[in-house]
Amino acid sequence: MNYSELVFAIEARESVLCVGLDTDLDKLPRGFSKGSQSMLDFNKAIVDATAPYAVAYKPNLAFYEALGLEGWKVLEQTLLYIKTRYPGHFTIADAKRGDIGNTASMYAKGLLENMGFDSLTVAPYMGEDSVKPFLLPDKWAIVLALTSNGGSADFQMQPLANQAPLYQKVLERVQEWGSPEQLMFVVGATHSDELAHVRSVAPNHFFLIPGVGAQGGSVSGVLKTAAWRNKPGMGVLVNASRSILYASSGTDFAQKAALEAKKMQSDMALFMETSRPLLIP
């Protein structure tokens, strides 16, 4: 999916919601057995329930890899289901890959070309040749800048010799490698004090923003500080995983997931509508 298609999907649905498919067999609602088929059935139910309110889906590869071959199958089938039924939704392989050039090309081949994800998350530590192989036509690299977890303080927030934090250097340097039509950044909603600064450093790129919901950030707070300055509510994908997937542990899990997704989408739509510049007729 390319840039214009993504912008169109967001405008059409008045949503920047990304549903993170961090599907954990140990947390499935009552009635599901512990097998990999349950994982697929659950994913399909969650996707069907949230598709009207979401613009993107982000399977977290760790949860599939943990089941070995069977998990890998569920990942492929989940992606196929989304791409077949909901071709207007953006797909993200949350893989956090990062390796030397020839290896990065192999990851690009596997996840973007063969499996067909629109994008994948990438760790920047290994630099330019570890990111560039992902910049393929109509595909995206989503580079970690400032992540939502506690460990982000260990290195990402360390000041460099010029006093700017490492994450700022990452934002600046990575922007030299590709356009806003190929590159996004991961910025955690938990860093409410830094979001506006991050946006000023990378004014034109999409941000994938985890850390809303179970991790604590608010939708309107995030949109106010992190969305594009000239287009209210645009330029971000706000991810929620656990708060939607496990909204209920009962048989009403899909309805509750839909309600949670709808609530987030309503907040997004309200923000977009009320923040539009007034048109004087």
Added chain:
Amino acid sequence: MNYSELVFAIEARESVLCVGLDTDLDKLPRGFSKGSQSMLDFNKAIVDATAPYAVAYKPNLAFYEALGLEGWKVLEQTLLYIKTRYPGHFTIADAKRGDIGNTASMYAKGLLENMGFDSLTVAPYMGEDSVKPFLLPDKWAIVLALTSNGGSADFQMQPLANQAPLYQKVLERVQEWGSPEQLMFVVGATHSDELAHVRSVAPNHFFLIPGVGAQGGSVSGVLKTAAWRNKPGMGVLVNASRSILYASSGTDFAQKAALEAKKMQSDMALFMETSRPLLIP
């Protein structure tokens, strides 16, 4: 495999050679078809040919993921082959994973517990909670410090506010999270000017050292500067991938791989023997 077993294996074989299984279907020798079975057959032949000279094997997960389900099967079967036939060899999942705590736990479950790798490579960008879940009994996290590629200049070598480069901060901080019996570091042989400094910052940890062979570093140069100060030739795993796997594109590929591995092991043994402190009877 634990610390004493690894030290024992190195002493017994007078080798610190790690063979990187970056197996690329497009580079297989003449006579191999392009299917995943070829990849497994090739891996087995390489392992059999190099086992007398190597102490570790390191499949690069990207090359297996690129083939989807079939590739994942080859990875599992390759690991099973090594663990069954050569249980005294150390195994490394070259995965460069790095994600928030609950996700890192899933990667640990999949690669270390279920598949049974002794260790995996980990990217440090996301900090403490992304590394600690890998510190399991008799398992190892091998954290990227200073990698062998050109992109290592982009962030790893950036000076922080105290003028020390980022990779030094990574070495210092990560050492606080676990012991030399749980943690290793990746340090590229291509950084010949920095190897001695890196060793002084982390005197007691094992280093996994890529960048010898196809990427240019020399075995004796690496051992001189990067091995433990008090035990010549110990405390490193020197990786070679392409120079061994693709030593010949003909039907003699296994013999040529064995020769190349043997040459490296001989250099290692010579270094260990000639650098031993003299014992005065």
